[in-house]
Amino acid sequence: MKFNGYERPDGSVGVRNILLVLAVADCSEPVARMIAEEIYGAFAITQHYGCIPGQMVANTLIGVGENPNVAAVLLVGMGCEGMPAHALGKTIKRSGKPVEWISIQELGGTHNALTKGKQILKGMSEKISRLKRKEFDISKLIIGVKCGGSDTTSGLAGNPAVGAFVDMLIDAGGAAIMSEPIEAVGAEEPLAKRALNEEVKKQIYKMIGDEEKRWSVPGAQMEFMCKGNVDGGLTTIEEKSLGAIHKSGSRPIVGVLENSDRLLEKVPEGAGFYLQDGTHMEPMAMSFMAAAGAQMVIFVTGCGGTFGHAIVPMIKVTGNPETYSKMPGDMDINAGTIITGEESIDSVGRRIFDEVIEVASGKATLGETLGYHNFSVYRRDPRLEALLKISK
Amino acid sequence: MKRAIMMNSRDNVATALENLDAGALTSVILPSQEVLKEVLTMQAIPFGHKLAITGIKKGNKVIKYGEIIGNASQNIAPGDNVHVHNVKSNRMQMPEIWYREEG
The missing domain is CATH 3.40.50 (Rossmann fold)
Structure with missing residues (x-):
């Protein structure tokens, strides 16, 4: 039994070819959304546990970036967060797919971040649009x-x-x-x-x-x-x-x-x-x-x-x-x-x-x-885990 | 005749496959569609809700899918509606708001 999917550099196979803009925390989400809005095939996601959300949230975002349905990722960070865009980006990049990151503070605010972000994303959009589906085993x-x-x-x-x-x-x-x-x-x-x-x-x-x-x-x-x-x-x-x-x-x-x-x-x-x-x-x-x-x-x-x-x-x-x-x-x-x-x-x-x-x-x-793009992440509170003596 | 399904031969409840009126003779079927018995409903049973196919004494096990889904919190007669008002979980109790709304 076969299906037609997109081969990724790490050997995994995607069923979609997503251009993902990932705001590492909800403070940078508006800029991420504005960047994605004008670029073909792109959309933005974020998480709502703040900028020091802990390792479990980081693990989820990294895993999502690595998911084979995702063709390329632009991470958007404010710059001062405890879980910085470059740290997540470097990890996701090990999968071999195009990954870049920007810091709104480093670029000098909203205007410059939008300009730079759209420029990067447009390039990614062109690149991934050339990828073709191939036949793979189930x-x-x-x-x-x-x-x-x-x-x-x-x-x-x-x-x-x-x-x-x-x-x-x-x-x-x-x-x-x-x-x-x-x-x-x-x-x-x-x-x-x-x-x-x-x-x-x-x-x-x-x-x-x-x-x-x-x-x-x-x-x-x-x-x-x-x-x-x-x-x-x-x-x-x-x-x-x-x-x-x-x-x-x-x-x-x-x-x-x-x-x-x-x-x-x-x-x-x-x-x-x-x-x-x-x-x-x-x-x-x-x-x-x-x-x-x-x-x-x-x-x-x-x-x-x-x-x-x-x-x-x-x-x-x-x-x-x-x-x-x-x-x-x-x-x-x-x-x-x-x-x-x-x-x-x-x-x-x-x-x-x-x-x-x-x-x-x-x-x-x-x-x-219908255009549904729901995204949310779940975090187990490490304090409750400790109080309940739940160990891994 | 309207139908209710018993998922496993060990079960003492069946699930209504249609809205059942009170006092209606209901045919209890197995997943194979084979008719097992007929039960007279004691109350109206909405689609998807359960009726007892045997009497279940207070404290005794309520069984569906061949497994224990809780214990009777009061005596249940054959044909009774079996739900949150007469069954308690052995594991985790839901907040009381559900019981109030059901009542």
């Missing part, structure tokens, strides 16, 4: 799976259909990744049974146990399920988790990828299913999976969701026939046919597989046609 694909706005159809139809797809992908030589440890609370046993070995089994229990600690601190009332979950019929985190893990398919779990202040581990070469120590919050989880190398995300929703991701095209699957008929301009795949008894889980899985090959080769997802 073993070059890493697909993230995520669910959100779940109702009970997610566990009955949407997630099982994606699980069927994941099994087909892995059997064909591809890799898949899931990043939502809280949505595994109560589902440890079915996941642990699939661990490749004792070490992976231990990592699965530790990852889920750590996340449970973070979200059930005595005295802190934290919401970990949304109103839509409960209105949609989901009663407990266990029920939500047991439904959520269906999208991981049934193949062995070959690894739990570390994602901490210490390290953001990438998906290794070769087929297999991976868990990532990430988060359940949708665009943030997608940023983590993108940083680990995923080129695309399958998003399963019951209630519906109208967003996309700046780095990875997102194929939206709904298991709720009512949601599909209400939001046909947003939902790429209707898995509600499983609920109505018209189609089998495997048949929908096969449709998802076909769509993934098409989108990997350039077909726009509905979210892309």
Whole structure:
């Protein structure tokens, strides 16, 4: 099985050819956005944890810059931040793709930064526009799976259909990744049974146990399920988790990828299913999976969701026939046919597989046609980690 | 007859595949579409919500997908709506606002 993608200097293969302007903190975001606005194919992203956001945020931004969908990167910094543009830029540049950085203070303010930034970006745009898609084996694909706005159809139809797809992908030589440890609370046993070995089994229990600690601190009332979950019929985190893990398919779990202040581990070469120590919050989880190398995300929703991701095209699957008929301009795949008894889980899985090959080769997802470029990053507070005695 | 699906043969709840009226005989099917039994609903059950297919005593396990999804916080009769008002998680409790809104 083949798809047509963009080969990067490090040997990875992108399914998009993104010209990324990365404001290292939100203070330089307006300049980054103004630079990107006038250049063909460019858009700007940033993070909102300030200019000393810590290593986990830096790891995510570096990983996103290294993602094979990104053809070239211009980093924009104010100049005085604790996480400077040049430091991130030098690391991303090791991937071999065109990477440059500017400092607004060094260049003498907004006007000069805009002039210089646009000049650099225009050159990059010309350069990357000459890159052509080539045929690659499906073993070059890493697909993230995520669910959100779940109702009970997610566990009955949407997630099982994606699980069927994941099994087909892995059997064909591809890799898949899931990043939502809280949505595994109560589902440890079915996941642990699939661990490749004792070490992976231990990592699965530790990852889920750590996340449970973070979200059930005595005295802190934290919401970990949304109103839509409960209105949609989901009663407990266990029920939500047991439904959520269906999208991981049934193949062995070959690894739990570390994602901490210490390290953001990438998906290794070769087929297999991976868990990532990430988060359940949708665009943030997608940023983590993108940083680990995923080129695309399958998003399963019951209630519906109208967003996309700046780095990875997102194929939206709904298991709720009512949601599909209400939001046909947003939902790429209707898995509600499983609920109505018209189609089998495997048949929908096969449709998802076909769509993934098409989108990997350039077909726009509905979210892309709508121009969605959501981007956000998630940070675990190192102080809470220390107080909860969570070690890596 | 309207349908509810039981995901695993160990389950004591089924999920409504359509809006079910109170007092309606409902056909409980397996994922293979095979009809397992019929249950009389005690309350209206919205699409996607659960009904008990056996009685579940307070404190006993509520099982879906063949796994424990929580424990009954009160006695549940066959055909009862099974949701946040009569099931508690064994792991993490949601903020009380959900229970108030459901009530």
